[in-house]
Amino acid sequence: MSDLVQIGIPARGKNARRPEWLRVKIQSNDAFKEVDGLLGGLKLHTVCEEARCPNIWECWGRHKTATFMILGDICTRNCRYCAVTKGRPLPPDPDEPQNVAAAVKHLQLAHAVVTSVDRDDLSDYGASHFADTIAAIRRFNPGTRIEVLIPDFMGNVEPLQALLDARPEVLNHNTETVPRLFPKLRARGDFERSMQLLQRADAYRTASAPSLITKSGVMVGLGETLSELTDVMDRLRAVNCDVITLGQYLNPTIKHTPIARFYTLEEFAELRKAALARGFKHVEAGPLVRSSYHAATHVPTSTPVSPG
Numbered sequence: 001m002s003d004l005v006q007i008g009i010p011a012r013g014k015n016a017r018r019p020e021w022l023r024v025k026i027q028s029n030d031a032f033k034e035v036d037g038l039l040g041g042l043k044l045h046t047v048c049e050e051a052r053c054p055n056i057w058e059c060w061g062r063h064k065t066a067t068f069m070i071l072g073d074i075c076t077r078n079c080r081y082c083a084v085t086k087g088r089p090l091p092p093d094p095d096e097p098q099n100v101a102a103a104v105k106h107l108q109l110a111h112a113v114v115t116s117v118d119r120d121d122l123s124d125y126g127a128s129h130f131a132d133t134i135a136a137i138r139r140f141n142p143g144t145r146i147e148v149l150i151p152d153f154m155g156n157v158e159p160l161q162a163l164l165d166a167r168p169e170v171l172n173h174n175t176e177t178v179p180r181l182f183p184k185l186r187a188r189g190d191f192e193r194s195m196q197l198l199q200r201a202d203a204y205r206t207a208s209a210p211s212l213i214t215k216s217g218v219m220v221g222l223g224e225t226l227s228e229l230t231d232v233m234d235r236l237r238a239v240n241c242d243v244i245t246l247g248q249y250l251n252p253t254i255k256h257t258p259i260a261r262f263y264t265l266e267e268f269a270e271l272r273k274a275a276l277a278r279g280f281k282h283v284e285a286g287p288l289v290r291s292s293y294h295a296a297t298h299v300p301t302s303t304p305v306s307p308g
């Protein structure tokens with residue numbers, strides 16, 4: 001792949017027709033209905049639904065897995081690519097940690113992924129609720145690996161420390177895009193703050209959690225250049241990030257930032273190669289890749305599970 005300014009096929013207009021490799025068959029089945037009923041009954045939110053993830057039919061219907069979204073379904077930030085509702089959230093539901101744990105048990109998840117909306121309105125940015133959820137999952141599911149996909153806690157050290165002390169097996173924090181596009185797409189985020197978070201997680205690992213795996217993800221097709229993408233890979237490796245996910249951005253509605261480019265399957269294969277060459281232990285790259293897509297396979301099955 002040459003270092004072109006931008007790779008991929010230009011997407012034309014807000015309603016750009018998706019290439020064949022991005023088309024997904026909508027297919028409900030009994031497993032899908034079971035997951036749907038379970039989550040509804042426990043009043044749980046998932047990023048699968050809230051973010052309108054194209055993989056929902058596969059994840060729920062084939063693998064019987066979902067990514068739990070805690071701390072409500074209203075986000076305090078206003079990222080331009082994200083489908084989650086923005087506004088003033090409700091107080092955290094004290095029953096949510098137990099309910100997530102019950103769902104993990106029912107679904108017999110060997111690897112549970114928990115994320116959240118951003119809660120800049122809470123004094124600890126929601127970290128204690130994350131820690132309570134990790135503890136509850138552990139209590140009911142002692143063999144389950146726990147991956148948390150966390151916000152940046154506005155760069156505060158104490159919430160991150162509290163979360164790391166709860167001992168998730170995987171700490172994921174997505175940069176989502178390249179630094180140049182942060183002001184336009186993630187106005188309340190900060191690329192350097194995200195790097196600092198991952199660097200602190202790496203320092204924590206060195207000091208007291210050697211088996212912790214760190215992970216990050218980037219959406220492509222938002223207008224970034226190839227060299228900006230490889231720079232992000234370099235920055236992530238500079239903080240010893242283990243796993244990277246790279247997937248095609250799809251605008252959830254025509255009100256969201258339009259798709260700039262569709263990357264081809266060959267280009268994803270090249271990005272994967274470029275990331276592996278930089279030393280990532282696992283690279284998940286493809287049109288429909290999301291940070292929780294096939295998450296159980298992103299880490300070795302031999303990863304020790306914390307006793308809690």
Ligand code: SF4
Nearest residue numbers: 048053056059292293
């Ligand atoms: S890829 Fe992640 S967010 Fe999408 S449906 Fe699967 S588990 Fe849910």
